[in-house]
Amino acid sequence: MKELTRRRFAVPIFAPGRVAWWALVAALLWGAAQVWGGLGIGVIDFPAAAVTGLLLGALVWLAWWLLLRIPQLWGRVARSASWTAALWGALVAAGAYALPANGAMITLLAQHVSVDLAQAWGAAIAAPLTEETGKALAILAVVLVARERLRTPMDAALLAGFAGLGFTVTEDILYGFNIAYLSFGEDPVASTLIVFFMRAVLFASVSVVFSALVGAGVGFWITDRGRLRFPVGLALVVAGPLLHMLWNSPLLVALPARLAFLVAVPLLVWAAIRLVRGAEHRWFERTLAAPGALGRIPVTYVDAVKRSWWKRRSYRNDVARTFGSQALAAQRRLEAELTDLADAVAAGDQGAAAQLRQGLEARLAPPPPGTL
Amino acid sequence: MTRLQRASGLVVLLVTLVACSFGLPALSAQGPATRMLATDTVVGTTYGYVTLPAGWNLDLAASAQLQPTITQGAVSVVVSDGVWLEGSASLVRHIGDLVYDGGFTVPDDVPDDDGLLTGLTDLSAVEADLETSLAAPERQDFRITAAADAAPGDPLWIDVIRYGELITVVVVRGPQPEVAQRVDAIQAIGDSLVIDASELGEVTP
Numbered sequence: 001m002k003e004l005t006r007r008r009f010a011v012p013i014f015a016p017g018r019v020a021w022w023a024l025v026a027a028l029l030w031g032a033a034q035v036w037g038g039l040g041i042g043v044i045d046f047p048a049a050a051v052t053g054l055l056l057g058a059l060v061w062l063a064w065w066l067l068l069r070i071p072q073l074w075g076r077v078a079r080s081a082s083w084t085a086a087l088w089g090a091l092v093a094a095g096a097y098a099l100p101a102n103g104a105m106i107t108l109l110a111q112h113v114s115v116d117l118a119q120a121w122g123a124a125i126a127a128p129l130t131e132e133t134g135k136a137l138a139i140l141a142v143v144l145v146a147r148e149r150l151r152t153p154m155d156a157a158l159l160a161g162f163a164g165l166g167f168t169v170t171e172d173i174l175y176g177f178n179i180a181y182l183s184f185g186e187d188p189v190a191s192t193l194i195v196f197f198m199r200a201v202l203f204a205s206v207s208v209v210f211s212a213l214v215g216a217g218v219g220f221w222i223t224d225r226g227r228l229r230f231p232v233g234l235a236l237v238v239a240g241p242l243l244h245m246l247w248n249s250p251l252l253v254a255l256p257a258r259l260a261f262l263v264a265v266p267l268l269v270w271a272a273i274r275l276v277r278g279a280e281h282r283w284f285e286r287t288l289a290a291p292g293a294l295g296r297i298p299v300t301y302v303d304a305v306k307r308s309w310w311k312r313r314s315y316r317n318d319v320a321r322t323f324g325s326q327a328l329a330a331q332r333r334l335e336a337e338l339t340d341l342a343d344a345v346a347a348g349d350q351g352a353a354a355q356l357r358q359g360l361e362a363r364l365a366p367p368p369p370g371t372l
Numbered sequence: 373m374t375r376l377q378r379a380s381g382l383v384v385l386l387v388t389l390v391a392c393s394f395g396l397p398a399l400s401a402q403g404p405a406t407r408m409l410a411t412d413t414v415v416g417t418t419y420g421y422v423t424l425p426a427g428w429n430l431d432l433a434a435s436a437q438l439q440p441t442i443t444q445g446a447v448s449v450v451v452s453d454g455v456w457l458e459g460s461a462s463l464v465r466h467i468g469d470l471v472y473d474g475g476f477t478v479p480d481d482v483p484d485d486d487g488l489l490t491g492l493t494d495l496s497a498v499e500a501d502l503e504t505s506l507a508a509p510e511r512q513d514f515r516i517t518a519a520a521d522a523a524p525g526d527p528l529w530i531d532v533i534r535y536g537e538l539i540t541v542v543v544v545r546g547p548q549p550e551v552a553q554r555v556d557a558i559q560a561i562g563d564s565l566v567i568d569a570s571e572l573g574e575v576t577p
Contacts, residue, residue: 023382027389034393045470092389101392103433104400110436111403118436119416130392137385144381149373182418182454184466184539 001073003336006343006352008155009081009146020144024084027092027141034095035170042177049180049188053173056196060172061086063200064165064208068158071273073309074280075151075343077158081142085159088138089166089211094174097134098167102126124249128210128241131167135211136240138163139218151346152280153219157272160215164208171207172199203262206247209269214240216276224279225286236272243268274308281307287342295357296365297338305335334364406431406443415440417453419538423564425557447546449558456539459484460512464532467541468516472526475519482514488537509536513562531562540565 015021043050065082106122139159143150150156176192183191217236220229243265252258288294288302306312312335319331337360344353373381406429413424418438424430428449431441440451456463461484468476512534518526528551531542542562544551551558 020378020382023385027385030389030393096389097392100394101396103437104396106436107400107433108396108403110432111400115415115430115432115435118432119438122436130396133388134392137388140381140385143373144378144385147373147378181470184454184456184463185470186456186458186463186466 001076001332001336001339003332004072004076004340004343005336006340007076007078007081008151008343008347009142009148009159010078011080011084011142011145013080015145018145018147020141020147024088024141024145027096028087031088031091031093031095034099035091038095038099039170039174039177042174042180046177046180046185046188049176049192050173052189052192053176053196056192056200057169057173060196060200061165061169064161064168068161068165068208071154071158073277073312074154074284074339077155077162078146081146081159082162084142084145085138085162086166088141089135089163089168090170091166092141093131093134093138093163093167094170097137098127098131098171101130105130120250124245127248128244131207132210132214132241132244135163135167135207136160136214136218139215148347150219150223151343152223152283153216153276154280156219156222157212157216157276160218161208161212163215164211167211168200168207172196175199203258206243206262206265209265210240210244210247212240213237213243213269213272216272219276220279223283226279226282232275236275239268239272277308283346284339284342287346288338290345293341293345293353296361296368297357298364298366301334301360301364302338304331305338334360400433404432409442415451417451417540419453420540420565420567422451422540422561422566424561428557444554445546445550447544447550447554449561450543450545451540451561452543453538453540455537456487456534457537458487460486460514460532460534462487463534463539464514464516467530467532471530471543472516472518472522474523474526475521476526477517477519479514486512509534509538511535533562533565535567538567540567 012018012021039050065086068082102123105126106118109122109125110118139150139156142159172195175195176188179191179195180188213236217233217239220233220236224233226232243261246252246261252261284305285302294302304315306315316328316331319327337356341353341356341360344350344356409424409426409428409430411426413426413430414421415424415430415435416438417440422440424440424442428442428444431443434441434450442449456466461478461482464478464482468478514532514534516527516530516532518528525545527543527545528548529544531544533540533542540562542558544558
């Protein structure tokens with residue numbers, strides 16, 4: 001929601017006083033070195049595939065960057081946090097978690113079980129564990145450096161989603177090289193185009209979805225207060241790696257099975273978004289129900305901030321029908337300012353909360369008795 | 373967040389990062405790198421499988437990644453596969469360029485008009501291709517050999533086996549006398565190749 005003025009998890013570019021900042025910088029540098037170690041030979045052998053991969057990767061990055069703005073209804077993630085999470089995914093999750101550990105785990109399977117099992121199920125077993133762990137830890141990295149708490153499951157889902165975005169771009173470029181080798185360098189540009197089309201367009205970058213599901217689960221555990229937070233959180237945390245495992249498994253080799261999977265995943269995402277929206281709404285009401293949070297703002301205005309995009313649109317249409325179309329902007333402003341107020345209260349930012357409350361009271365609160 | 377929570381978070385980050393970057397690779401490095409094949413063993417490639425001879429050492433890491441690799445003494449044989457759409461003459465040149473650091477030679481009689489994309493403007497040729505090359509592609513064999521100016525570590529030869537657009541290569545390295553003693557076993561690996569790219573609609577004995 002563009003009217004929101006507050007941003008969550010601003011990550012300082014330079015904060016040498018914070019140990020977590022040093023850990024983040026070290027992890028990014030280590031991850032970058034590992035990514036170069038894994039992809040460098042491809043760059044040297046197939047520079048055309050590298051350039052094509054970088055250009056297409058930038059497009060994928062931009063598309064998902066814009067797409068991940070849409071769910072930001074109850075809070076905006078700071079641009080610095082989005083970049084940090086995405087770079088974590090592209091460099092640390094891909095370079096320090098996935099690249100060294102996946103190969104090692106597949107080799108361990110060959111050593112201790114069988115080569116056949118390692119060939120058929122190695123990627124399905126190793127990748128979900130290492131990659132989903134690596135991407136989910138972007139949440140922890142950002143929260144530690146920003147020194148802020150998660151407010152809602154969506155916060156965690158978005159940070160993990162941005163990590164998934166970075167990861168998928170690195171992975172797509174790597175796959176571009178793999179296919180260039182597999183086709184003996186016949187046409188590296190065409191093979192890279194096909195890889196990006198298949199992975200980023202046709203299969204809709206499932207990596208982002210898997211990691212966002214895990215993030216939402218972690219967010220439920222940490223932020224929700226409901227009785228079902230543990231089972232719901234666990235279900236979401238498990239859903240990401242489980243879907244990833246299925247995606248990599250030989251069970252989905254046939255195209256119809258893969259297409260059925262791709263139909264089922266959006267339904268699951270829709271269900272997860274409904275759960276997360278409910279948790280966000282509960283957070284909003286709970287935060288503003290705290291003593292003194294609303295000041296003299298009538299609670300009925302809190303009820304006017306609806307849970308989802310659709311409900312808000314419907315409510316705004318009612319407002320426009322009743323008070324005229326000029327009331328639409330006022331309604332949007334009310335939704336944004338109350339959400340900002342909840343965020344300031346939840347963050348313990350008393351100065352900002354007081355300022356927002358004062359502005360809202362001036363517009364919305366009835367005058368105190370005796371002032372007329 | 374309290375200081376304790378922040379410290380715990382940092383520990384979690386560092387422990388998992390070290391485990392994935394160093395722990396798991398170290399663990400797999402401690403296990404056996406190869407396994408002696410007691411009997412002839414069928415091992416998968418990306419688009420099929422080959423039978424590897426008994427008495428050779430199977431490289432577990434490479435084979436687990438669908439690139440069956442065996443060694444015996446100083447001789448190593450790597451089986452790898454891929455896809456090629458153009459003519460075979462450019463295929464063998466590309467493979468030579470990719471694999472050899474020094475010089476290599478390719479046979480003179482490799483055709484360059486047998487690619488899947490050749491003659492796409494000629495509808496009758498396309499129809500004939502669909503009936504033959506795609507439906508039941510014939511096996512073609514070519515050999516790339518090291519030239520006199522080959523670099524140290526370059527393969528002695530590479531057998532290129534083509535079934536339509538599916539390509540398998542058998543890369544042979546090692547000292548000439550030792551390789552010469554094992555020529556039959558190496559040749560049998562290429563002969564045993566079965567294409568099983570059922571998701572591509574191809575199963576070729």
